[in-house]
Amino acid sequence: MSATVKADTVGGITPAVLVTLAHGEKVLAAHGIMLYKETPVKVHRRTMKSLGVSTAHLMGMHALGDNEESYFFAEFEGPGHVSLSRDRGGEVRIVPLAQNQSVRLRNGHLICFDESVRYYPMVLLKYQDPVPDSNGNHPTRYVFADELTGPGTIVFQSYGNVLSFELKPGEMMRTSVEGLLAAAQSVQIRINWLAGAQLAGTGNIAIPVLDVVGPGMVMVHSGA
Amino acid sequence: MELETLPGLVPTLLATLGANESIYCEHGIMLYKDPPVGVARKTIQSGGFLKTMERTAVGGIPFFLTEFIGPGHVALSRDGVGEVRMIELAANESIDVAEGSLVCAETRVGYAMEYVKGTNRPGRMIGLWMDRLTGPGKIALHGYGNIISMGLAAGEVVTCDLGALLYKSASVKAQTENLPFGSGFLGKLESFEVLALTGPGKIALQTVDPKVLHY
Numbered sequence: 287m288s289a290t291v292k293a294d295t296v297g298g299i300t301p302a303v304l305v306t307l308a309h310g311e312k313v314l315a316a317h318g319i320m321l322y323k324e325t326p327v328k329v330h331r332r333t334m335k336s337l338g339v340s341t342a343h344l345m346g347m348h349a350l351g352d353n354e355e356s357y358f359f360a361e362f363e364g365p366g367h368v369s370l371s372r373d374r375g376g377e378v379r380i381v382p383l384a385q386n387q388s389v390r391l392r393n394g395h396l397i398c399f400d401e402s403v404r405y406y407p408m409v410l411l412k413y414q415d416p417v418p419d420s421n422g423n424h425p426t427r428y429v430f431a432d433e434l435t436g437p438g439t440i441v442f443q444s445y446g447n448v449l450s451f452e453l454k455p456g457e458m459m460r461t462s463v464e465g466l467l468a469a470a471q472s473v474q475i476r477i478n479w480l481a482g483a484q485l486a487g488t489g490n491i492a493i494p495v496l497d498v499v500g501p502g503m504v505m506v507h508s509g510a
Numbered sequence: 511m512e513l514e515t516l517p518g519l520v521p522t523l524l525a526t527l528g529a530n531e532s533i534y535c536e537h538g539i540m541l542y543k544d545p546p547v548g549v550a551r552k553t554i555q556s557g558g559f560l561k562t563m564e565r566t567a568v569g570g571i572p573f574f575l576t577e578f579i580g581p582g583h584v585a586l587s588r589d590g591v592g593e594v595r596m597i598e599l600a601a602n603e604s605i606d607v608a609e610g611s612l613v614c615a616e617t618r619v620g621y622a623m624e625y626v627k628g629t630n631r632p633g634r635m636i637g638l639w640m641d642r643l644t645g646p647g648k649i650a651l652h653g654y655g656n657i658i659s660m661g662l663a664a665g666e667v668v669t670c671d672l673g674a675l676l677y678k679s680a681s682v683k684a685q686t687e688n689l690p691f692g693s694g695f696l697g698k699l700e701s702f703e704v705l706a707l708t709g710p711g712k713i714a715l716q717t718v719d720p721k722v723l724h725y
Contacts, residue, residue, distance in 0.1 A: 299519065299591055299592065299655055300592075300654075300656055301656070301717070302658065302717040318702070320670075320671055320702065320704075321670060321674045321715060322668050322670035322674060322715055323670075324669075329690070330692050331692025331697055358691070358692075360691065371674075371717045374718070375519075
């Protein structure tokens with residue numbers, strides 16, 4: 287049973303999401319982002335394992351530095367209202383997903399999703415940091431994402447404003463690493479490098495960017 | 511006296527004070543003032559010596575408030591994204607405002623502190639303090655993010671995040687609770703710390719927790 291998700295964007299500065307749940311309806315949300323709830327709404331712990339994400343996979347994500355990833359979601363069960371907020375300025379997007387339609391959403395942006403949506407955290411890509419650490423090594427950087435597959439509704443928040451694109455097959459756009467918010471599963475994402483300024487002390491340090499190749503939906507946000 | 515909001519992402523309050531008119535606010539939120547505006551110290555008198563020591567030494571609440579005395583302009587800012595809301599309190603009407611949200615109040619508005627006991631778990635052992643403001647007079651509050659206002663009927667309860675409460679009527683009872691996150695020991699260990707607000711009265715919530723970096 288899917289919930290009716292309604293976003294309340296009063297004032298438009300830091301939008302909150304208002305979820306209206308009928309009796310027995312459930313919605314899953316990141317732990318700790320509840321703004322308020324009505325008394326009849328029950329809260330349960332929903333393990334990642336119950337969503338098909340193995341503990342070994344989660345531990346692997348943590349080992350790579352994915353600190354956003356929790357072992358649990360909060361499950362809110364109706365009847366009543368629950369309001370959720372990410373405590374940041376930006377836009378809330380409510381996206382209905384069709385059967386087997388997948389979206390990869392940058393981690394730390396998901397607010398809530400229907401129980402029917404399949405959730406899987408993943409490494410979107412990795413690259414070597416061009417700036418060496420104190421030992422002269424170039425640490426590996428990871429970009430983490432939440433893969434969400436329909437049917438069902440997902441709700442997420444950008445930091446800053448959202449720019450949406452629909453790329454044709456083979457069409458490419460280039461974004462900063464921090465700028466990418468979400469992309470359809472059909473979109474290919476590759477790391478690329480822009481030549482940086484020639485600095486006397488360190489030499490030429492390239493800037494990592496993302497080459498995003500269609501077909502499919504891409505969302506970029508103006509805050510990171 | 512005139513209190514005016516200068517709108518924007520990070521709003522400012524501009525107070526225009528006539529001769530000998532005054533407002534008070536928390537120390538350190540002044541943006542600018544005209545030279546004729548005088549600055550004085552206002553002592554917080556709420557509870558006895560031990561209560562004062564508890565809220566200052568343990569709770570981090572300041573000993574003093576700052577008073578600005580006209581004539582002239584003084585601008586105040588809470589340095590956060592949000593809304594400034596002006597409230598006119600009737601005689602003997604009291605509201606409790608979350609710590610760090612009062613922008614200013616007319617001097618005739620009564621000031622005291624209201625303590626909400628914590629849940630005695632790590633991180634929330636000491637509870638929280640709120641500013642109790644009693645009319646008559648005008649006050650200005652800064653809500654972080656957007657403000658959601660509600661009216662609660664007698665006995666009606668809303669459960670909110672600890673950082674979400676902006677203000678409540680003094681008649682609304684606030685109680686910290688551990689909201690179990692599932693069953694068993696793990697559910698208790700990972701429980702949410704929440705504030706149960708019981709009517710009757712008005713409440714206002716803010717969509718951003720001021721303690722969270724939000725810009």
